[in-house]
Amino acid sequence: EVQLVESGGGLVKxxxxxxxxxxxxxxxxxxxxxxxxxxxxxxxxxxxxxxxSSSSYIYYADSVKGRFTISRDNAKNSLYLQMNSLRAExxxxxxxxxxVGYYDFFPWGQGTLVxxxx
Amino acid sequence: xxxxxxxxxxxxxxxxxARITCGGNNIGSxxxxxxxxxxxxxxVLVIYYDSDRPSGIPERFSGSNSGNTATLTISRVEAGDEAxxxxxxxxxxxxxxxVVFGGGTKLTVL
Numbered sequence: 052e053v054q055l056v057e058s059g060g061g062l063v064k065x066x067x068x069x070x071x072x073x074x075x076x077x078x079x080x081x082x083x084x085x086x087x088x089x090x091x092x093x094x095x096x097x098x099x100x101x102x103x104s105s106s107s108y109i110y111y112a113d114s115v116k117g118r119f120t121i122s123r124d125n126a127k128n129s130l131y132l133q134m135n136s137l138r139a140e141x142x143x144x145x146x147x148x149x150x151v152g153y154y155d156f157f158p159w160g161q162g163t164l165v166x167x168x169x
Numbered sequence: 170x171x172x173x174x175x176x177x178x179x180x181x182x183x184x185x186x187a188r189i190t191c192g193g194n195n196i197g198s199x200x201x202x203x204x205x206x207x208x209x210x211x212x213v214l215v216i217y218y219d220s221d222r223p224s225g226i227p228e229r230f231s232g233s234n235s236g237n238t239a240t241l242t243i244s245r246v247e248a249g250d251e252a253x254x255x256x257x258x259x260x261x262x263x264x265x266x267x268v269v270f271g272g273g274t275k276l277t278v279l
Contacts, residue, residue, distance in 0.1 A: 086268070088212075096204070096212065096255050098268035110266050113170075146211055154259035154268055155202040155217040162211055 053077040053158055055147050060163030067137050067167070073130040073147030073160055081105075081125035084150035087132050088159075089143035097143070100132065101150070115141075137167045171260035173271035180277045181246050189274045191239040191256030199258045201239040203232060206273075207252045215254075216241060243276070251278045 059071040073085070087099040100121040101110045109121055120133040130147050144164050148156035174192040181187040191201060201219050204212035214223050216232035219239065229244045243250055256271040 088268075088270075095253075095273040096206075096257075096270040098257075098270060101268065110268075112267060113265075151214075152217065153200050154257070155200075155214060156204075156212075156257075157214040157217075157223060159211040159213070 053149070055149065055158060055160035057145065057147055057160045057163040060145065060165045062166045062168065063137055064169050065138060065167055068133070068135045069137065069165060071132040071134065071145055071147075071163060071165070073132075075128045075130065075149070078149070080123075080128040084108075085123060085130045086148045086150055086154075086156060087121060087130075087145060088148055088156070089141075089145045089165075090162075091140075091143040094143075099145070101154070102130070134165070137165075139167050141165060142167050170265055170267065171258070171262065171269050173256055173258065173269055175254075175256060175271040175274045177272070178275045178277065180279055181243075182279045183246055183248060185246055187243040187246050187250070187276055189241045189243075189254050189256075189276065191241070191271050192237055193239075193258065193269075194237060196237055196239050196258065197235045199234075199260070201232065201234050202257045203241045204255045204257065205250075205252045206255065212255065246276075246278055248278050251276055 056074045086101045102121045118136045122131045144162040146162045148159045203216040205215045206212040219234040220232040
């Protein structure tokens with residue numbers, strides 16, 4: 052079974068840092084691009100970042116560029132999101148998702164909640 | 170930056186047909202994907218590449234894309250279809266390369 056499990060969320064103060072992880076299983080992780088998507092409480096989906104299978108191509112939403120860094124370790128079947136200079140507006144559930152073709156995402160993990168508050 | 174516009178809400182009676190639109194400039198030239206999200210759950214892909222259905226998604230779900238509008242159609246709507254639906258594209262223009270989501274449409278089954 053294809054599975055993605057996020058971890059690392061929690062409460063952090065404005066200006067702080069957090070590192071999210073996404074553990075993949077049930078498929079050849081190194082063959083797929085991966086993504087982070089977030090959803091603020093009661094709001095819609097917002098794409099955060101994408102990384103290609105070999106990390107050659109990396110893209111960020113304008114709202115996080117320069118503050119967030121996406122990375123992956125194919126040997127560990129893991130995806131990461133390093134989040135620095137966090138702001139209140141970064142508060143959201145963060146999902147990792149596999150790209151199965153042309154930026155169509157399946158499956159999604161269950162999400163991890165990041166709360167930025169003093 | 171590229172913008173996708175969805176109606177905030179659509180209501181439909183059980184057994185009828187629901188149509189959820191997604192508007193964007195020349196969206197017909199892009200591949201559109203649709204996701205269903207039920208409360209407290211992660212999104213699920215229901216339509217990809219405008220009109221293809223992943224395995225396990227009922228044939229009642231279909232999609233189309235032309236001109237400036239993509240449409241998700243749900244036939245013979247059931248109570249279990251009540252959810253938020255999001256359209257999504259990859260925008261690769263001269264000045265940006267981004268995944269773009271629509272604002273979402275809440276489908277209410279009356």
